[in-house]
Amino acid sequence: MSVRVVARIRPLLEKELDKDIIVHAASTEDGKPTTLVRIPSPKNGAEEFTFAFNSVYDQQTSQEELFTQEVAPHLKALFQGLDVTLFAYGVTGTGKTHTMRGGMKLAERGVIPRLLSSVFRRSKKIAKDTNGGTQVSVALSYYEIYNDKVFDLLESPEKRTPAGLPLREANGKTHVVGLSERPCEDLKDFEKLYIESNLNRVTASTKLNAHSSRSHAILRVKVTQTTEEGVLESTASAIDLAGSEDNRRTDNGKERLVESAAINKSLFVLSQCIDAISRGDKRIPFRESKMTRILSLGQNNGITVMILNLAPLRSYHLDTLSSLNVSSRAKRIEVREIENEIVYKQVPRTNSGNIQGVARQPLRP
Ligand code: ADP
Numbered sequence: 628m629s630v631r632v633v634a635r636i637r638p639l640l641e642k643e644l645d646k647d648i649i650v651h652a653a654s655t656e657d658g659k660p661t662t663l664v665r666i667p668s669p670k671n672g673a674e675e676f677t678f679a680f681n682s683v684y685d686q687q688t689s690q691e692e693l694f695t696q697e698v699a700p701h702l703k704a705l706f707q708g709l710d711v712t713l714f715a716y717g718v719t720g721t722g723k724t725h726t727m728r729g730g731m732k733l734a735e736r737g738v739i740p741r742l743l744s745s746v747f748r749r750s751k752k753i754a755k756d757t758n759g760g761t762q763v764s765v766a767l768s769y770y771e772i773y774n775d776k777v778f779d780l781l782e783s784p785e786k787r788t789p790a791g792l793p794l795r796e797a798n799g800k801t802h803v804v805g806l807s808e809r810p811c812e813d814l815k816d817f818e819k820l821y822i823e824s825n826l827n828r829v830t831a832s833t834k835l836n837a838h839s840s841r842s843h844a845i846l847r848v849k850v851t852q853t854t855e856e857g858v859l860e861s862t863a864s865a866i867d868l869a870g871s872e873d874n875r876r877t878d879n880g881k882e883r884l885v886e887s888a889a890i891n892k893s894l895f896v897l898s899q900c901i902d903a904i905s906r907g908d909k910r911i912p913f914r915e916s917k918m919t920r921i922l923s924l925g926q927n928n929g930i931t932v933m934i935l936n937l938a939p940l941r942s943y944h945l946d947t948l949s950s951l952n953v954s955s956r957a958k959r960i961e962v963r964e965i966e967n968e969i970v971y972k973q974v975p976r977t978n979s980g981n982i983q984g985v986a987r988q989p990l991r992p
């Protein structure tokens with residue numbers, strides 16, 4: 628079981644009036660990127676906090692680069708039967724949807740379409756290399772969790788019941804009862820389905836008077852490999868999480884409070900699970916939220932990557948700090964005066980690509 632927590636700082640947007648950049652990826656003397664994010668203290672501008680990650684991607688990082696570094700290396704494992712889970716976490720407006728879904732232009736495509744593209748390419752190659760001895764099929768499920776209720780995004784919003792879909796445990800796994808699954812032959816198939824279901828999400832959201840930033844959207848790609856010997860099944864899940872900002876600060880409506888409580892709870896449980904996995908604990912508290920339950924987070928021999936999206940601007944200051952504090956393993960490792968030079972220590976890598984003990988790595992003053 629391995630987990631990586633990485634940070635991605637988005638660039639400034641054209642329309643943005645606040646141009647005060649306060650979040651930085653620390654760099655070494657030779658200009659190499661580090662694993663550290665720096666942000667000033669909101670109380671004392673002369674003080675700065677530093678947070679450690681497995682990797683930090685700065686404003687210049689392209690979609691391709693992020694995919695190549697953080698997702699592509701896990702495709703082999705997926706086809707060997709491991710489950711791969713990718714989360715985008717962060718405040719609304721920091722680039723979660725951009726990271727996961729991305730733009731329409733080829734270069735702007737996010738993790739999800741790139742993942743599917745790689746899955747199809749690999750499937751074809753396996754079928755070819757085995758002379759058809761291994762058949763690979765791909766099927767999609769797409770759903771959202773809003774106020775701790777599960778809604779199928781492959782179905783039209785009219786079919787939604789207020790209570791959402793029930794969960795059931797069978798063979799040690801949690802299933803969403805009645806969740807649809809669609810076979811997907813190629814990238815074109817996928818894109819059509821994905822665009823349609825994202826429209827379902829928007830329509831349903833307006834009806835429920837909820838904004839997409841307050842639900843978790845989970846895309847599940849099931850890869851089934853069939854040979855004469857048997858069937859190997861594994862899943863890649865890509866999750867665009869609800870915004871981690873404190874909704875209570877901006878709106879006191881009752882509905883918001885309910886949403887806010889549901890979001891906070893599930894994001895808290897998620898971070899607890901990531902913590903437990905990275906510590907190598909036997910007991911992962913995955914049962915304590917629907918999202919982590921459905922994903923059986925940490926229960927199988929899988930790979931988890933959490934991408935913390937950050938906006939570099941002062942207007943996000945408090946929310947950014949709290950997202951840095953919550954994203955587990957991204958521990959605050961030092962409080963220092965701004966004038967100090969950062970002494971960067973290379974973090975050792977293990978064979979699995981999992982970086983050990985980042986949070987515990989002491990920084991020399
Ligand atoms: P979130 O889903 O976290 O609320 P979005 O993905 O919608 O945030 O991003 C907010 C805005 O910032 C969008 O206009 C998006 O296109 C833009 N954006 C986010 N990340 C990047 C990036 N790395 N490069 C260029 N634009 C970005």
Ligand code: MG
Nearest residue numbers: 723724725840
């Ligand atoms: Mg979004």
